[in-house]
Amino acid sequence: MNGGFSRRRLLGWAGAGAALAGTAAACSAPAPPVASGVVPFRGERQAGIVTPAQDRLHFVALDLTTGDREQVRRLLQEWTVAAERMTAGAETAPGGAVGGNPYAPPADTGEALGLPAASLTLTFGVGPGFFDKLGLDPALRPAGLAELPHFTGDQLDPGLSGGDLCIQACADDPQVAVHAVRNLVRIGFGTTSVRWSQLGFGRTSSTSTTQATPRNLFGFKDGTRNLKAEDGAELDRHVWVPPGDGPAWLAGGSYLVARRIRMHIEIWDRTSLDEQETIIGRTKGEGAPLGATGEFDPADFAAIGPDGEPRIPETAHIRLASAESLGGVRILRRGYNFVDGSDGQGHLEAGLFFVAFVRDPHAQFVPMQRALANEDVLMEYIEHTGSAVFACPPGLAQGEYWAHSLLAP
Amino acid sequence: MSRTSRAVVLAAAAAALAACTSTAPVTGDAAGGGGPIAVTAGDDSCAVAGAEAPAGTITFSVRNTGSKVTEFYLYGTGDRIMGEVENIGPGLTRDLIVEVPDGGAYTTACKPGMVGDGIRAPFTVTGEATRSVDEDTRLAEATAGYHRWVASQIEALLPKTQEFVDAVQAGDIETAKALFPVSRTYWERIEPVAESFGDIDPKIDGREDDERDPGVEFTGYHRLEKDLWVDGLQPDSAAVGDRLMADLRDLQARVATVELTPVQLANGAKELLDEVATGKITGEEDRYSHTDLWDFKANVEGSQGAVAALRPVIDAKDPALGPVLDERFAAVEALLEEYRVGDGYRLYTELTEDDIRRMAASVDALGEPVSKVAGVVTS
Numbered sequence: 001m002n003g004g005f006s007r008r009r010l011l012g013w014a015g016a017g018a019a020l021a022g023t024a025a026a027c028s029a030p031a032p033p034v035a036s037g038v039v040p041f042r043g044e045r046q047a048g049i050v051t052p053a054q055d056r057l058h059f060v061a062l063d064l065t066t067g068d069r070e071q072v073r074r075l076l077q078e079w080t081v082a083a084e085r086m087t088a089g090a091e092t093a094p095g096g097a098v099g100g101n102p103y104a105p106p107a108d109t110g111e112a113l114g115l116p117a118a119s120l121t122l123t124f125g126v127g128p129g130f131f132d133k134l135g136l137d138p139a140l141r142p143a144g145l146a147e148l149p150h151f152t153g154d155q156l157d158p159g160l161s162g163g164d165l166c167i168q169a170c171a172d173d174p175q176v177a178v179h180a181v182r183n184l185v186r187i188g189f190g191t192t193s194v195r196w197s198q199l200g201f202g203r204t205s206s207t208s209t210t211q212a213t214p215r216n217l218f219g220f221k222d223g224t225r226n227l228k229a230e231d232g233a234e235l236d237r238h239v240w241v242p243p244g245d246g247p248a249w250l251a252g253g254s255y256l257v258a259r260r261i262r263m264h265i266e267i268w269d270r271t272s273l274d275e276q277e278t279i280i281g282r283t284k285g286e287g288a289p290l291g292a293t294g295e296f297d298p299a300d301f302a303a304i305g306p307d308g309e310p311r312i313p314e315t316a317h318i319r320l321a322s323a324e325s326l327g328g329v330r331i332l333r334r335g336y337n338f339v340d341g342s343d344g345q346g347h348l349e350a351g352l353f354f355v356a357f358v359r360d361p362h363a364q365f366v367p368m369q370r371a372l373a374n375e376d377v378l379m380e381y382i383e384h385t386g387s388a389v390f391a392c393p394p395g396l397a398q399g400e401y402w403a404h405s406l407l408a409p
Numbered sequence: 410m411s412r413t414s415r416a417v418v419l420a421a422a423a424a425a426l427a428a429c430t431s432t433a434p435v436t437g438d439a440a441g442g443g444g445p446i447a448v449t450a451g452d453d454s455c456a457v458a459g460a461e462a463p464a465g466t467i468t469f470s471v472r473n474t475g476s477k478v479t480e481f482y483l484y485g486t487g488d489r490i491m492g493e494v495e496n497i498g499p500g501l502t503r504d505l506i507v508e509v510p511d512g513g514a515y516t517t518a519c520k521p522g523m524v525g526d527g528i529r530a531p532f533t534v535t536g537e538a539t540r541s542v543d544e545d546t547r548l549a550e551a552t553a554g555y556h557r558w559v560a561s562q563i564e565a566l567l568p569k570t571q572e573f574v575d576a577v578q579a580g581d582i583e584t585a586k587a588l589f590p591v592s593r594t595y596w597e598r599i600e601p602v603a604e605s606f607g608d609i610d611p612k613i614d615g616r617e618d619d620e621r622d623p624g625v626e627f628t629g630y631h632r633l634e635k636d637l638w639v640d641g642l643q644p645d646s647a648a649v650g651d652r653l654m655a656d657l658r659d660l661q662a663r664v665a666t667v668e669l670t671p672v673q674l675a676n677g678a679k680e681l682l683d684e685v686a687t688g689k690i691t692g693e694e695d696r697y698s699h700t701d702l703w704d705f706k707a708n709v710e711g712s713q714g715a716v717a718a719l720r721p722v723i724d725a726k727d728p729a730l731g732p733v734l735d736e737r738f739a740a741v742e743a744l745l746e747e748y749r750v751g752d753g754y755r756l757y758t759e760l761t762e763d764d765i766r767r768m769a770a771s772v773d774a775l776g777e778p779v780s781k782v783a784g785v786v787t788s
Contacts, residue, residue, distance in 0.1 A: 065770055103672055104784020159762075190737060190774035193766075 037172070038117045041087045045395040048121030049239070049254060049357050050229040050332065052208045054170040057200030057336040058177040059258065059353065060185060061163025061388055062192040064133045072134060073407045075191045079124075079167075079184055080401035086176075089117030092183045109186070112179035118172040122180055124402040125256050125390030129164040140406065142246040142391045144255045144361050151373035153383060160260050160386030163195045168256070168355065170334075174201065196386065198260060200336025200353045207334060213287060213295065217263055217337050217350050218381075220280050221287030224295055225322070227332040238330045238364065239357050249405035252394030257365045259354040260338075260386030266347050268381045279377045281316030289318065301325075317378050320371045329364045332357040351382070361389050445470040445504065448519070450479045450497070455519030455528035464512050464538040469494075471519075472502040480520040482527065483507050486724070487735045489717030490558055491515065495523070495565035495595075510538040510550070511721075524752050547722050548786070552669045555718035559599045559669075563661045566595035570657055574650035577633055577642070586637050590695070590703035590753065593630055597707035598714065599664075600684065601677030606663050612656045616696075628652050631697075638697035671719060675783035678715035681708040682776045690769050692757040702754035705768075706745050712779060713738050719786055727785045730778060737775040744771050 039047045064072065082092040091097050096108030131141040167184055171177040178199070185194055204216045205223030209230050216222040227234055236242070243251040268276070277283055281290055281299070289299035291311040301319055303311035312319050323330050333356050340349040358364040373379060393403050400408075445468040447458040452475035471481040476499050483491040483505065492507030509515070512534045518527030569592040576585035596603070596614065604610045611619060613629045621627070628649050636646045688694040689705040716723075716734055724731050744767060748755045760768075 065774060101784045101788055103675075103787040105780045186777065189777040190733075193770035193773065 037119055038088055039119050039121050041084045041122070041396070042398060042400075043395045044252065045240070046123050046253070046392055047087070047395075048123030048168055048170050049334070049392070050207055050235060051121055052119075052211055052229070053203040053205055053334055054119050054121070054172050055201065055203050056171050056174040056177050057203075057353065057355075058169045058174070058181045058197065059166065059200070059355070060169075060181045060197040061127070061166045061195045061258075062185070062188060063195045064130065064164045064191065065193050066191055067133050067135060069134045069136075069407065071191055073401075073409075075188055076403055076407065077401045078187050080396070082183060082187060083122040083124075083180070083402070086112070086180045086183070087117060087120045087122060089115070089120075092187070109179065109183055111182075112176050115173060115176055115179075118176040120169065120171040120176050120180055122184075123168040123170075123256070123392060125166045125168075125392040126403060126406070127163045127165055127388065127390050129162070133164060136406075140247050140249065142241075142250050142255075144241075144246065145389055145391055146362065148257075148361065148387060148389060149366060149370075151369050151384065153373055153379050154387070155262075155383045155385055156387050157385050160196045160198075162388050163390070165192065166256065166258070166388065166390045174199070198258075198338060198353050198386075199340070200338050202337040204335040204337055204352055205333040207332065216335075216352055217265055217339075218268055218276070218280070220276075220282060220284055221295060222335075222352075223333050224282075224287055225299075225318075227330055234330065235332070238359055239332045241359055245359065249393060249403075250391055253392045254332075254357045254359065255361050256390045256392050257354075257356045257358060257361050258386070258388045258390075259369075259384050261352045261354050262349070262383050262385045263351040264347070264381050264383075265350050271381075278313055279315075279317060279381075281312045281318035290316070315375050315377050317372070317376055320376050321368055326367055326371065329368060331364050331368065351385075357392070444468070448472065448481055448517070449474055450481060450519040450521065451475040452477055452521045453528070455481075455517070455530065457517050457530055457532070460531065461533045461535060462509075464509055464534050464536045467507050467509055467534070469505040469507070469517075470502060471497055471505060473497045473499055475499060475521050477522045480523050480527070481505055482516075482518045482520070483509070483532065484516040484518065485513075485717070485720065487717055487720050487731055488516075488713065488738075489720045490714055491554070492557070493561055495561055496568060508538075508554075509534050512536050522752055544722070544725070547725065548671045551671055551718045551720075551722055551786075552674060555674050555715055556667075556669055558714050558718065559602050559664060562595045562599045563657075563664055566592070566599075567654070567657055567661065569595060571654060573633075574654055577637070577650045578647045580642060582637055582642070585633075586698070589630070589634060589637065589698055590700035593700075594703060594707040596630070597681075597684075597704045598711035600708070600711065601673075601680045601715075602664060602667065602669070603660055604680075605667070605673070606660070609656060609660050609663070613653065613660070616693075629656070631695075634695065634697045671722065671786045672783055674715045674719055675786055678712040678719075678782060679776070679780050681712040681715075682772055682779055684708050685772050686769070686776065690765060690772065695757070699756040699758045700754070701757040702745065702748055706754065709738070709741055709745070709775075712775075716779060716782060719782060722786050723782060726788055727781075730781060730785060733778045734775075734782075737771075737778055741771045741775050744768065 039051050041047060066072065085092060091108035093107045097106050097110035097113050100106055128145045167181060169177040169180040181197065203214050205226050206213050207226065207229055209228050213221040213224050227238060239254050241250050241253050273284060277290065282288060283290065287295040288297055289312060291300055291303045299312060299318060299322065301312055301322065301324055305311040319325055335352050335354045338351055338353050343349045356365060393405055396404065446462065448469050448471040449456040450471055450473050469481060471494055473479045479497050480493060480495045481497070482493040485491050491509055492505050494503045494505045497503050515532040515534055516529050517532045518529045520527035573585060573588040573592040576588055603613065611621065614631065615621065615627060615629055616631050617627050617635065630653065632649050633646065636642050685705050685708045689701045689708065692699065692701055694704050695701045720731060
């Protein structure tokens with residue numbers, strides 16, 4: 001972990017752009033597109049998946065309140081216009097915040113006035129209910145949106161789960177992410193209503209080799225072996241839905257799996273360093289696999305320790321979640337830490353808002369989560385309180401709107 | 410009531426909009442011709458002796474032959490209330506005199522029991538009354554029409570609240586409890602107008618924990634609500650009832666001379682929905698009786714009344730907005746109907762979290778287009 005990263009955490013976000021640029025300059029990997037603080041909204045893929053993970057999140061799941069397909073299409077067009085403007089650092093509409101009729105409520109809510117684009121990305125997906133509610137041809141509904149199975153230990157709150165559509169807003173500045181969600185929600189009133197939303201601070205994954213590996217609230221580096229933007233062929237294999245994998249509209253898109261994972265951090269904090277490292281399978285300081293010295297050293301799952309037991313225990317988190325244990329399964333993680341105040345019993349309502357992008361939730365996320373839920377000792381310290389799956393369409397060409405490939409007449 | 414007085418805001422808006430309302434007179438042609446149209450309103454029927462009249466002043470003579478108190482309405486597009494008579498007791502006859510300057514399709518409705526959409530029939534107005542239809546005229550007609558509607562609400566508010574106070578003073582707790590939400594209906598429809606007189610609203614509709622000026626007691630509807638549902642009648646309950654009536658008469662006198670502006674109408678429509686969102690959906694308003702859905706319904710009707718008065722202006726300036734407003738008002742009404750029990754509604758305490766979420770979503774959906782009305786009428 002480099003010093004620039006922790007200083008950013010301490011000082012807030014004024015220097016985020018500079019710090020990111022510094023990180024990029026120090027590495028020899030391709031320069032990320034965030035140098036100017038603007039991530040392109042249009043392109044072959046939606047932004048916010050393999051683009052470098054920003055440090056702030058506001059994720060919202062919405063329900064449709066209408067079955068009128070044309071009305072929903074109009075909303076998606078309006079959303080796209082506003083989203084593209086906001087990702088460029090502009091108001092939802094020209095003169096939206098203060099330039100309009102003084103007797104009318106402003107079109108833009110204004111709290112992002114004067115703030116830069118802050119690398120805002122807005123990523124859109126549709127959930128299982130989208131298809132039934134709009135009476136779409138059942139053949140258009142991707143098989144990957146089938147309900148996830150119940151996993152051992154799930155304590156899912158319906159109020160924090162599901163949704164007919166989702167918008168993931170990520171930015172360097174939390175105010176920019178919240179502004180984006182707030183304005184899109186407002187534009188959606190009458191067509192959509194918020195089902196649940198989640199704020200996240202501090203990414204828990206890197207999605208580019210130019211980024212340092214961050215830490216989760218258990219204090220461990222998280223996502224060292226994550227899929228990254230530079231893993232071209234691996235992304236095609238594990239993240240992007242190829243043509244022929246499902247309905248044509250989803251080709252080039254991906255599935256988003258969201259899990260709100262409550263961490264009982266107070267209990268964890270009473271656990272010895274040795275046990276913490278044994279549970280995770282990595283050292284806490286460097287993040288090296290047990291038995292190795294560097295963070296990016298390969299994990300030797302066959303190694304036997306002096307006690308005759310596997311050096312990385314059979315139930316270690318990194319073993320259970322590894323491609324080696326799961327028949328080659330990998331996922332792209334893009335999660336965030338959260339602390340939603342406290343729980344009324346003197347404990348922080350803290351955890352990890354897990355977000356993963358995968359080619360097939362049932363072939364990738366499900367076996368991984370099943371293995372973790374049944375065997376991972378970490379499960380004693382966490383519980384899954386929310387769950388949702390969305391299908392994210394491919395990127396937008398000029399003139400297209402969110403879900404264009406699904407709803408265009 | 411809202412936590413903050415809007416009097417200052419309204420006054421500022423009034424000053425700014427004075428230019429738009431300078432041409433006050435409504436030039437409806439008095440020549441309606443043909444004399445009053447008889448309406449026979451029964452418990453299940455509404456016989457209108459004519460389905461057509463020329464533009465101008467139209468008079469309906471409404472006779473209640475049923476056993477329930479009834480109302481009679483003439484609606485324009487979007488249920489814009491062209492005119493109405495309320496609180497017509499069994500056996501009584503009352504006239505509705507209404508200015509209808511534009512020809513077109515209208516709707517008559519009797520509302521036996523004063524609930525629901527009423528028994529409706531189409532009504533055609535032919536020709537055009539002589540007048541100029543510039544923007545100022547339309548705005549002046551809107552404020553004049555809304556003013557008439559507010560006055561008619563207060564005309565019903567006084568006797569209905571008197572019945573409620575009479576029951577309190579007679580110690581008839583059951584009757585008083587039944588009349589409490591009914592009498593408040595008329596109040597809740599016009600609350601923004603009452604709030605524009607900053608000192609009246611706290612007396613009539615203040616809550617126990619509101620901060621009051623020294624020497625000002627907790628009076629009004631909610632004080633009697635607390636007596637009826639929580640504390641039992643107190644030695645001064647009867648006096649509080651008299652005081653409520655006196656404050657309502659004060660309101661009536663002030664409303665008679667108040668000058669309203671189109672922006673006030675538009676903002677009033679929005680504020681009524683704000684009231685629903687912050688006071689009714691949360692169960693705060695009627696915290697002892699839990700009759701919040703009656704107030705919810707009345708607030709929405711009040712909002713609709715103000716928007717409907719402005720409808721010709723809205724249609725002239727943003728033709729796309731009116732149909733959206735119609736659809737969203739209808740959706741809220743349809744949702745509330747699901748919670749109807751007899752002539753009233755389910756209590757707030759009987760609602761589930763899911764019920765409340767649906768209501769909040771429908772009010773959000775309505776609140777956005779209603780918030781655009783002020784901008785449209787001033788554009």
